[in-house]
Amino acid sequence: MIEAWSAADVRAAEEPLLAAGVPLMERASFALATQVLRDLRARRRSVRGARVALLVGAGNNGGDALHAGAYLARRGVAVTAVLVAERAHAAGLAALRAAGGRVEALHEAPERLGGVAGDVARSDVVLDGLLGIGARGALRGLAADLVRVLDAGPRPWVVAVDLPSGIGVDDGTVPGPVLRADRTVTFGAAKPGLLLPPAAHLVGELTVVDIGLALRAEPAVRRLEPADVGRAWPVPGPGDHKYTRGVVGVVAGTSTYPGAAVLAASAAVRAGAGMVRYVGPPAVGQAVLAVRPEVVTAPGRVQAWALGSGVPVGFGTAQAGRDEGQHRRARTALAEAAGRPGSPVERTVPAVVDAGGLDLLEPTSPPWFVLTPHAGELAALLRRRGEDVEREAVEAEPVRWARRARELTGATVLLKGSVTVVAGMDGTYAQADAPAWLATAGSGDVLAGVLGAMLAARSADVVGRPALSAEVASATALMHGLAWRRAGQGGPVAALEIAGAVPAVVADLLPRG
Ligand SMILES: NC(=O)C1=CN([C@@H]2O[C@H](COP(=O)(O)OP(=O)(O)OC[C@H]3O[C@@H](n4cnc5c(N)ncnc54)[C@H](OP(=O)(O)O)[C@@H]3O)[C@@H](O)[C@H]2O)[C@@H](O)CC1
Ligand SMILES: [K+]
Incomplete structure (x- = not known):
């Protein structure tokens, strides 16, 4: 059985661990990078020289993508992070730069949207780290524009970080543009929106990564296997x-x-x-x-x-x-x-x-x-x-x-x-x-x-x-x-x-x- 908990329940389970200094983001991003390496190996002969694009929003979801990108860059992958918001996870950004990853600050030059989207579409794998459980409503601003352009063009292999950005995390609605994923790597537990229609159609293969959360509440949604x-x-x-x-x-x-x-x-x-x-x-x-x-x-x-x-x-x-x-x-x-x-x-x-x-x-x-x-x-x-x-x-x-x-x-x-x-x-x-x-x-x-x-x-x-x-x-x-x-x-x-x-x-x- 797959069980899914609401964003609030997942946050409540994370809190005591974060307060105790448990490195949840390291666990999450390491598992994410490991899965991306598996996907790369399955899709091309060598990981070295593969191209991975990170779509990076303002929050910790972008942080997961950046840390995973740093790990991939150290394995010889050519990683480019596309920033769409004024803020980006600082430690993640530093880690990616230190590992030799490239950063494209799209929010500073939004007129480059078309060209940047073209580069992203030619990547071997795209990590969607625009929004996670902090999402409120439909994807907005440059993030929304980027997803619309990517949606209209040829599809690269998309791995959603925690969830496809912009879905209703708790209710599975699709209130605006969402980049359809081939795989979703979700952390701690599945979220209801990953199982519920219509968002469930955008999730691809679902991988739930155990990061050590103890979820005590009743699951919000279950799926029998x-x-x-x-x-x-x-x-x-x-x-x-x-x-x-x-x-x-x-x-x-x-x-x-x-x-x-x-x-x-x-x-x-x-x-x-x-x-x-x-x-x-x-x-x-x-x-x-x-x-x-x-x-x-x-x-x-x-x-x-x-x-x-x-x-x-x-x-x-x-x-x-x-x-x-x-x-x-x-x-x-x-x-x-x-x-x-x-x-x-x-x-x-x-x-x-x-x-x-x-x-x-x-x-x-x-x-x-x-x-x-x-x-x-x-x-x-x-x-x-x-x-x-x-x-x-x-x-x-x-x-x-x-x-x-x-x-x-x-x-x-x-x-x-x-x-x-x-x-x-x-x-x-x-x-x-x-x-x-x-x-x-x-x-x-x-x-x-x-x-x-x-x-x-x-x-x-x-x-x-x-x-x-x-x-x-x-x-x-x-x-x-x-x-x-x-x-x-x-x-x-x-x-x-x-x-x-x-x-x-x-x-x-x-x-x-
Ligand atoms: N806690 C942990 O240690 C762990 C967390 N983990 C990871 O963190 C993720 C949750 O991170 P998070 O809480 O930072 O929220 P996240 O979804 O990244 O974005 C919030 C930002 O987005 C913005 N924003 C909101 N709605 C928007 C919209 N519609 N369109 C555009 N922007 C919008 C919002 O801006 P605001 O609305 O506040 O102005 C804010 O800046 C979680 O999914 C998992 O991946 C894992 O690593 C495990 C350990
Ligand atoms: K995401």
């Missing part, structure tokens, strides 16, 4: 049977959209549900059975619901494909799963609420409901609860709006995207496992089915400890991305094939022995 999913995946024991492994009730599809039912039910079967019950129009049930004869269409108890995929609701106008019967079934399932008065207590179970199901929610839901909107659906759900927000605003600040939807609905919110954000009761997860290829029709139905199976297997745990919903949802997002990778080998994949790849991915991930 494949090994975490392997440990969390429900594995049946000798005493298990189909009911203890979890029955998933699928309320999906209509006669206009039968495919969603086939996909969600197939995914639940392939993810290892003890049993899958399909609840819906008989003709759609037949379509499901034709693909997955394991599915049962008789009514009965379930340990989790996956509902809403391919069940259009819509407001105001007569929506094509409306099916009042499916609405009623989904509403009944939602009421029972939430434990509404009058429902049998044993029917209080987790639920995945997808697509049209989002329109059928009561004003508040329990945290063991996982809503799975994409940005447009989340905006619509928020608007129905009084927020003035469009899809574009959700895309610009996904974590803010996912958290807001969690507050307003009470449910766990999984906001789908190429980085999926999960806002849960005890924290936020960000999974970057879904390539753009995954944004195909039906891919979300598969996610709902897999998540239904996961929640059914851990039904009592999730209702008893609802904070678990977010972790289970994140593990499912990761699994979904891995299944795509497996099925598509890097190319396009049909949604049903993603479901088909789940068993092999699970087998790979389970701990051996």
Whole structure:
């Protein structure tokens, strides 16, 4: 798992060490230089004579870049520091000069911007040390101009120092120009903005360097890695049977959209549900059975619901494909799963609420409901609860709006995207496992089915400890991305094939022995 702490938490952890004279910047810059040497070796035969440009802002982030540059210069690298602010880290600057590095004071001759940017672009590696955790708002002034010019030209290999300069450190926003990095070397701990969209797309490969910080606060954002999913995946024991492994009730599809039912039910079967019950129009049930004869269409108890995929609701106008019967079934399932008065207590179970199901929610839901909107659906759900927000605003600040939807609905919110954000009761997860290829029709139905199976297997745990919903949802997002990778080998994949790849991915991930 990668855990990220806010800028304030990182500073609080640094303080006592700095007061005790622990050389944090030396540790950080040495690790940075070592990584740059590795990158140089991988990209050209010899380190000697390689060209490295440092983009240096006014603060300690620039200090890290300058100290790393001094180290590289002593290894025979031709290092040029480009200063964009009146101030620059004095000790770092002295160290670079002493090591034979060159200094280009761009702030003293801003008219040279074009020429300097051209030189920077021809470097083997560029270190972005313009801004770190001291960033406030969008990159300003000459730093912003330089990044704009570099962005428009040919791209050198960019290593971001601590973080790509100008991203929202704690919220992952991109308020202005940011130089996209091929690698980010971050110090002490990851920062939330490195994991959260849209900034996460500018980070490249993330390397977290341990500089000895003891972070005591809860992480602000977490990202699960494949090994975490392997440990969390429900594995049946000798005493298990189909009911203890979890029955998933699928309320999906209509006669206009039968495919969603086939996909969600197939995914639940392939993810290892003890049993899958399909609840819906008989003709759609037949379509499901034709693909997955394991599915049962008789009514009965379930340990989790996956509902809403391919069940259009819509407001105001007569929506094509409306099916009042499916609405009623989904509403009944939602009421029972939430434990509404009058429902049998044993029917209080987790639920995945997808697509049209989002329109059928009561004003508040329990945290063991996982809503799975994409940005447009989340905006619509928020608007129905009084927020003035469009899809574009959700895309610009996904974590803010996912958290807001969690507050307003009470449910766990999984906001789908190429980085999926999960806002849960005890924290936020960000999974970057879904390539753009995954944004195909039906891919979300598969996610709902897999998540239904996961929640059914851990039904009592999730209702008893609802904070678990977010972790289970994140593990499912990761699994979904891995299944795509497996099925598509890097190319396009049909949604049903993603479901088909789940068993092999699970087998790979389970701990051996
Ligand atoms: N503490 C340590 O020992 C360690 C720290 N470490 C390193 O230090 C980094 C944090 O350093 P930092 O606190 O000096 O802040 P940093 O991000 O470099 O810049 C602040 C400067 O930028 C300016 N500025 C602000 N916003 C701006 C904008 N939008 N556009 C343009 N300028 C803007 C701001 O100016 P002001 O707004 O105050 O006028 C101020 O001058 C951290 O990320 C890590 O790399 C590691 O070495 C580990 C040990
Ligand atoms: K930086």
